[in-house]
Amino acid sequence: MTATTAPPAPPAQPGSSAATRIVSHIFKARETGILIALLAVIVVATTVNPNFLFSSDGFRDLLLTPSLLLLVAVGQAIVIITRNVDLSVGSVLGLTAYLTGRLFIDLPGIPVIAVFLAGIAFGAILGLVNGALVAFARVPALVITLGTLYIYRGINVAWTGSDRINASDLPAAFRGLGTGQILFIPILTIIAVIVLVIAAWVLRNLRSGREFYAIGSDPDAAHLYGLRVTRRILTAFVLSGALAGLSGVLYAARYGTVSSAAGTGLELQAIGAAVIGGVAISGGVGTVWGAAIGAYLLLTINRALPIVGIQDFWQRAVVGALIIGAIVLDRVLALRQHRKLIEAREDVR
Amino acid sequence: MPESSLNRFIKFHLKEEDVTVEQTTTTPGPPALELAKVVKSFGAVVALRSGTITLEQGSIHALIGENGAGKSTLVKIIAGLYRRDAGTFKLRGEDVDFHSTAQSKAAGIAVIYQEPTLFPDLSVTENIFMGRQPTNRIGRIDRKAMRAEAEEIFSRLGVSIDPERITDGLSIADQQIIEIAKAISLDARVLIMDEPTAALSGVEVERLFAVARSLRDEGRALMFISHRFDEVFALCDTVTVMRDGSYIATEPIAETSVDELVRQMVGRDVAELFPKLPAEIGDDVLVVEGLTRPGVFHDISFTVRAGEIVGLAGLVGAGRSEVARAIFGVDPYSSGSVRVSGTSLPKGNPNAAMARGLALVPEDRRKQGLVLDESVSRNITLAIRSTLTKGGLLTDRAQNTAAAVWASRLEVKTAALDAETGTLSGGNQQKVVLGKWLATEPTVLIVDEPTRGIDVGTKSEVHRLLSELAQQGIAILMISSELPEVLGMADRVLVMREGALTGEFPRSEATPEAVMFAATADKEDAK
Numbered sequence: 001m002t003a004t005t006a007p008p009a010p011p012a013q014p015g016s017s018a019a020t021r022i023v024s025h026i027f028k029a030r031e032t033g034i035l036i037a038l039l040a041v042i043v044v045a046t047t048v049n050p051n052f053l054f055s056s057d058g059f060r061d062l063l064l065t066p067s068l069l070l071l072v073a074v075g076q077a078i079v080i081i082t083r084n085v086d087l088s089v090g091s092v093l094g095l096t097a098y099l100t101g102r103l104f105i106d107l108p109g110i111p112v113i114a115v116f117l118a119g120i121a122f123g124a125i126l127g128l129v130n131g132a133l134v135a136f137a138r139v140p141a142l143v144i145t146l147g148t149l150y151i152y153r154g155i156n157v158a159w160t161g162s163d164r165i166n167a168s169d170l171p172a173a174f175r176g177l178g179t180g181q182i183l184f185i186p187i188l189t190i191i192a193v194i195v196l197v198i199a200a201w202v203l204r205n206l207r208s209g210r211e212f213y214a215i216g217s218d219p220d221a222a223h224l225y226g227l228r229v230t231r232r233i234l235t236a237f238v239l240s241g242a243l244a245g246l247s248g249v250l251y252a253a254r255y256g257t258v259s260s261a262a263g264t265g266l267e268l269q270a271i272g273a274a275v276i277g278g279v280a281i282s283g284g285v286g287t288v289w290g291a292a293i294g295a296y297l298l299l300t301i302n303r304a305l306p307i308v309g310i311q312d313f314w315q316r317a318v319v320g321a322l323i324i325g326a327i328v329l330d331r332v333l334a335l336r337q338h339r340k341l342i343e344a345r346e347d348v349r
Numbered sequence: 350m351p352e353s354s355l356n357r358f359i360k361f362h363l364k365e366e367d368v369t370v371e372q373t374t375t376t377p378g379p380p381a382l383e384l385a386k387v388v389k390s391f392g393a394v395v396a397l398r399s400g401t402i403t404l405e406q407g408s409i410h411a412l413i414g415e416n417g418a419g420k421s422t423l424v425k426i427i428a429g430l431y432r433r434d435a436g437t438f439k440l441r442g443e444d445v446d447f448h449s450t451a452q453s454k455a456a457g458i459a460v461i462y463q464e465p466t467l468f469p470d471l472s473v474t475e476n477i478f479m480g481r482q483p484t485n486r487i488g489r490i491d492r493k494a495m496r497a498e499a500e501e502i503f504s505r506l507g508v509s510i511d512p513e514r515i516t517d518g519l520s521i522a523d524q525q526i527i528e529i530a531k532a533i534s535l536d537a538r539v540l541i542m543d544e545p546t547a548a549l550s551g552v553e554v555e556r557l558f559a560v561a562r563s564l565r566d567e568g569r570a571l572m573f574i575s576h577r578f579d580e581v582f583a584l585c586d587t588v589t590v591m592r593d594g595s596y597i598a599t600e601p602i603a604e605t606s607v608d609e610l611v612r613q614m615v616g617r618d619v620a621e622l623f624p625k626l627p628a629e630i631g632d633d634v635l636v637v638e639g640l641t642r643p644g645v646f647h648d649i650s651f652t653v654r655a656g657e658i659v660g661l662a663g664l665v666g667a668g669r670s671e672v673a674r675a676i677f678g679v680d681p682y683s684s685g686s687v688r689v690s691g692t693s694l695p696k697g698n699p700n701a702a703m704a705r706g707l708a709l710v711p712e713d714r715r716k717q718g719l720v721l722d723e724s725v726s727r728n729i730t731l732a733i734r735s736t737l738t739k740g741g742l743l744t745d746r747a748q749n750t751a752a753a754v755w756a757s758r759l760e761v762k763t764a765a766l767d768a769e770t771g772t773l774s775g776g777n778q779q780k781v782v783l784g785k786w787l788a789t790e791p792t793v794l795i796v797d798e799p800t801r802g803i804d805v806g807t808k809s810e811v812h813r814l815l816s817e818l819a820q821q822g823i824a825i826l827m828i829s830s831e832l833p834e835v836l837g838m839a840d841r842v843l844v845m846r847e848g849a850l851t852g853e854f855p856r857s858e859a860t861p862e863a864v865m866f867a868a869t870a871d872k873e874d875a876k
Contacts, residue, residue, distance in 0.1 A: 205489045207482055210471075214479050217468035224430075224466045226451025227480050284470035341518025 030278035030330075031290045038297045045304035052307055060186060066299040067192040068093075068254065070292050071247040072266060073273035074199050075240030077291035080274050081203075082236045083216040083283025084134060084141035089244040089270055091152035092126045093263035096248025098156060101165025101258050104174065112174050116249050123245015124238050126152060131237030135230045141237075149267065153260075160260035167256030178253030188250055192292075195243065199288045212236060216283025272319065273298050276326040280334075298322070379442035381406045381570030382427070382458070382539050387436030389422050394775070396422040400436065401596035402589050404539060404570040409561060411581040411602070412574045414591035415614055415832060420574055423591070424543050428460040429453035440539075459532030463544040465524035469517035474499040476516050477531050502530045506560050522553035529560055540564060541572040546580055558584050576664050576869055578607045590614055608862060615832050615861035625838055626816040631655030634824035635707075635793045637676060640685035645671050646848040649685070653793065653824040658815060660839030660859075661828045663868045668848040669828045670712050673795050677709040678702045689793055703732065706792035710782050710799060712828075714775075718782035721771035725763050726752035728770050729784045755784035759814065776807025783814065794818065797828045812838055832861055844868050 042062070045052040052058050072089050079086045096119045103115050126148070133144045167175065180187045203209035211232050215222045222229050252258050271281075277294030279286030298319060305315045380403045387400035397419040404410050414420050425431045426438070429447035438445055440456055447453045453460075467476045474496050475482075482490045483498070499512040508526050516524065525545055532540050542561070546554050561584060565571055575581055581588060582602060590597040590613040597613050633652045640649040646668040653659045661669050674680040676687050678699040687694045689705040702709075711717035719728050726745075729752040730737055737747045749766050756766060759780040763773055770781055779799065786794065799815065800808040815838060819825055829835045835842055842859040844852035844867035852867030 207480065207484065207488070207490065210475060210479065210482065210490065213471060214468045214475075217470040218466070221466040221468055224428075224450055224462075225480050226449060226454050228451075280470075284468065338518055341514075 030333075031287060031293060033329075034277055034290065034293050034297060034326075038293060038300060041297065041300055041304050045300075045307045048309075049307045052304065056184075059184065060181070061303065062300065063189045064186040064254075065303065066296045067186065067188040068247045068251055069266070069269055069273060069295040069299060070192045071195055071243050071250070072270045073277075073291040073295040074196055074288045075243035076267075076270040077274040077277070077279045077286060077288045078199065078203070078212060079141070079236045079240045080271070080279050080281060081212050081216045081283055081286060082233055083219060084233060084236065085145065085271065085281075086127075086130060086141065086237060086240045087145035087267045087271075088126070088130055088148040088152055089240060090263040090266035091149050091156065092123050092241055092244035093248040093251060093266055094258075094260065095126065095152055095156045095159075096123050096245040097251040097258045097262045098160055098165060098260070100249045100252040101169055104171060105165070105169050112171070112177070115174070116246070119245045119249035120242050121245070123248060124242040126245070127238045127241015128234070130241065131234040134237065135233045153264075157260045164260070165252065165256075165258035170252065170256060174253055175256060178250060178255070188254060191246075191250065195246070196288060196292050199239075203288060208232065208235065213284050216280075216285075218284070269298060270295075272323050275323055278326070278330065280330060281327070294326075378406055380404060380439070381441060382572075383437070383439040383442075384423070384427070385437045387423070387426060387438065388434045389426060389431055390434060395594060397426070397433075398594040399596050400426070400433075400591070400594075401599075402572070403599070404572055405587075406538070406570050407565055407568045408587060409565050409571040409573055409585045411585035411588040412572055412591065413576070413578075413581060413588060413610060413614060414597075415830070418591040418614070419594035420591055421543065422594075424460060424541055424572075424574070427453065427458060427539075427541060429458075454535065454537075457536065457538040458541070459528075459535055459537035459539070460541045461525060461528040461532070461543065461545055465521065465528050467516045467524055467527060470515060472513055472515055473510055473519075473527055474512040476527055477502070477534055481535075498534065499530065502533050505533075506530065508556070520553075522549050522557070525549075525557065526560070529564075533564075537569070539570045539572070541574075543574045544576065545573075546575060546577065554580070578610065578869055581610075582607075607866075611862050611865045615865070624813070624816070625658075626813075626820055628656040628658075628816070628819040628840075629822075630657050630840065631822060634690055635676075635826065636688040637672075638686050638688075640672060640675060640682050640687065642671065642675060642680070642682045644848075646675075646845070649845075649850055651843055651850065651853070653826050655792075655822045655824050656819050657840045658819050658825045658827055658838055660835035660842045661826060661845065662830075662832065662835045662842055662864050663845035665830055667845040667868070669845050670797050672845070673709060673797055673826070673828060676702075677707060677795065679709075703789060706790070708732075708786035708789055708791035708794050710779075710786055710794070710796040712797040712801070714778055714782050718785075719770050719778060722769060724767040725756065725761065725770050725773070725781055726766040728781050729755050729788060732785050732789045751788065752784070755788055756781075759784050759787075760810065774807075776811070779807070779811060783811070787818070791823060793824045793826070795826045795828070798830065799827065800829075800831070800834060832864060835859075835864070836861065 042053060046054065053062065072093065076086055076089060099122055100115055100119055103110055103118060130141070130145050130148055133139060133148075134141045137144070177187050182190065203212065211222070211227050214225070214227060215229055215232055219229065248263070251262060273294035274286065274291040275281060275294070276297060277286065277290030277292065279291055301318060301322065302315055305318060306312065310318070382402075382404040384400055384402050387397060388395070389397040389400075400419060400423045402410070402412060402423065412420055412423070422431065426433050429450045429452050432446070432448065440458075445456060447456070468479065471479070477499050478495050483494045484490055496512055503510055503512070506526060506529065508523075510519070510523055510526065516527065519527070529540075545557060549557065561571055561573070573581070573585055585602050587599060588602050588605060588610065589599040590610060592614060631654055634655050635653040637652070638650045641647045649672050651659070661672075663669050671680060675682040678694065678697050678701065681697050689702075689707055692705065694705060694707070695701050715721060720731070726748045730748045733751065734743060737743055737751055739747065745767075752766055755761075756763070761773075761780045761784065762777050770778060773781065783796075783799075796815065800811050812834070815825060815827065827835070827838060836859055839859070840856050842852075842854045842856070842864055843850055844854075844864055846868050852864065854863060
């Protein structure tokens with residue numbers, strides 16, 4: 001029992017200034033560990049081959065490669081925090097990437113901003129379909145989004161056929177977004193980070209953001225609290241779809257070539273990034289920062305492994321080990337914390 | 350630091366002072382909450398026949414009744430979880446009809462359930478304010494204000510819980526305090542506590558009562574559900590008794606007594622309901638000695654003889670089902686022994702228990718007793734699969750033949766033996782579970798709440814059946830929370846409270862009052 005019948009005791013942490021609290025918060029945060037892992041990977045790879053970081057291409061790739069995954073992983077993290085999952089993001093990305101190309105081909109002179117808005121809206125609609133099925137039909141998200149993964153991909157294949165979008169179909173101004181830089185920072189990365197910061201702010205500071213956590217932490221309690229569970233879950237899927245849509249547009253800008261296989265397998269990377277970043281697959285725990293760093297770690301390791309001389313076919317295994325390691329670590333930490341909290345209670349008793 | 354502590358101390362006591370003044374000047378307004386003749390049924394089962402209760406402002410009202418008397422249904426209607434089928438529901442004199450918990454909350458009703466419902470991963474403060482956090486103009490949550498308000502509420506309640514910690518790992522008592530803090534921050538005018546003391550220690554109960562009294566003195570209406578009479582008398586101003594889903598009586602606490610309340614709770618002529626057939630009682634078959642599982646039950650010793658029905662009474666949570674599960678081997682125990690017909694059973698091995706002739710009809714038939722998606726015949730033959738298997742094959746024909754015997758003996762009403770068990774009524778499902786175990790030809794049958802949630806007609810069929818089985822020489826241990834059932838059926842009644850056996854009565858001495866007392870009397874009296 002931490003509480004007593006006596007009149008108020010002094011506050012819990014005597015003498016803790018704001019600064020020390022922030023320091024200890026950073027030290028304890030789950031995201032810190034993974035950030036250190038990311039830095040370690042970069043340091044090791046750079047030691048073996050300085051070009052990994054200290055060449056203009058190396059630096060650019062380091063920032064650029066994970067940016068698309070980052071966007072999708074942020075959406076995925078929001079969905080996972082509500083104790084759901086969105087397996088359809090890869091297919092959503094593929095469809096919007098193709099849509100982007102088609103818009104430029106079929107409507108010559110269309111403003112770039114209109115294409116962005118169309119891609120985001122299209123992704124949001126696909127996400128809405130997922131969310132509606134999950135929230136109203138009360139079927140587990142795993143099954144629903146597995147279904148839409150195939151359906152969306154099927155539509156994509158039927159629509160694209162043997163056709164594909166080529167770089168020459170896209171206006172140069174648009175392609176510049178995918179490859180351009182501002183002060184050595186790729187524009188894509190800037191967009192991704194802006195989205196990340198907004199998402200993190202919303203999740204931390206708005207009621208709707210906190211309710212995502214509440215719903216994932218205990219859906220039954222959320223109902224008893226009178227939270228609008230259905231609406232929030234719907235929102236989470238719409239956000240995930242919209243972010244996948246945005247990255248679909250950016251995918252077209254970055255790669256120029258869009259076939260009907262664009263984005264295949266991305267959903268697993270996104271889930272992996274979120275989980276590695278400390279987002280609990282059972283909901284209620286984690287941050288989009290973690291998912292973002294997870295995305296960087298995942299793809300940076302992929303690029304670093306060949307440099308440190310690990311054979312190609314081991315790379316996937318390493319990524320798998322990383323995911324399992326992250327989950328085991330989280331589980332161990334959670335159990336330890338739970339036991340500590342209980343012990344603390346017994347001590348006072 | 351000492352300064353702020355002192356300030357809080359003063360504030361705390363000033364508050365109390367203010368409140369006393371306020372109390373003397375309050376004039377009684379319309380009742381805070383008024384339910385009259387409220388009806389709620391689920392399919393054919395009527396959970397609430399006539400729910401009537403009136404909560405006055407500035408008063409604590411106890412609601413008591415046996416398990417299944419309809420208290421929880423009543424609470425869930427007030428909370429907006431269920432909608433009533435008929436009857437009136439007024440709040441401060443105005444008719445209301447809640448479709449959701451959000452609505453009841455908005456109307457100023459807070460419900461504290463026996464198991465607190467909090468978000469384990471979120472901080473104490475967030476748990477208090479979730480869904481209605483203080484925000485600034487652009488909708489940003491004002492964490493400072495939120496935290497300050499949480500601290501203020503805690504200091505007012507006289508407790509110190511770190512508002513920044515997550516709620517995972519908090520004791521049930523502290524979790525309940527958070528629920529109360531939630532209610533206060535909502536400024537709930539009606540506070541309903543559903544068995545809040547079930548998991549609390551003596552000190553924690555005292556603290557809860559102090560808080561409840563101060564809330565009452567602020568003019569709020571409280572409803573307190575409890576099985577412990579001493580608590581009802583210590584805390585409440587008025588008491589309402591319910592039985593079988595109906596309102597029985599409401600009286601000021603000063604004008605009633607434990608004896609009278611028990612009479613009102615039990616209130617029917619026990620002997621007439623269940624014809625108990627005389628059976629010849631033989632040797633000891635099931636012998637349990639010193640069975641202990643720390644924190645769950647301790648030093649449980651009893652015997653059940655051939656042809657005897659032993660009733661195991663007590664409140665929900667007294668540890669009865671856990672003892673049954675330990676005997677059968679599905680749950681562990683740390684010390685003690687179980688013997689069946691002279692040979693002792695190994696710990697934690699249900700297969701060995703079954704081989705020695707033990708059968709357990711579990712409490713929750715839908716989850717633990719049946720495979721609902723499977724056919725009636727597969728369910729009945731589930732425990733005798735191996736004996737029906739010929740040459741490695743288990744044919745439908747063998748199962749149907751074996752199942753038909755029991756289905757007709759137990760008069761299971763089903764369209765066909767291959768109908769899905771989930772489509773049967775509750776009573777018939779229970780017969781299927783019984784049939785499954787009777788097919789194993791047990792010498793000891795443990796039945797846990799054999800008639801929970803089944804209609805009256807089927808109930809007496811089950812009772813007749815149990816009686817006949819005893820006549821055939823089976824030793825029966827019957828766990829039941831329904832007092833009339835225990836008293837009507839059992840040759841001997843054992844009573845458990847809080848993990849210990851607290852009473853044993855032969856049929857002639859087992860009166861409702863004696864059994865109720867053994868099941869509920871407070872710890873000090875018993876020791």
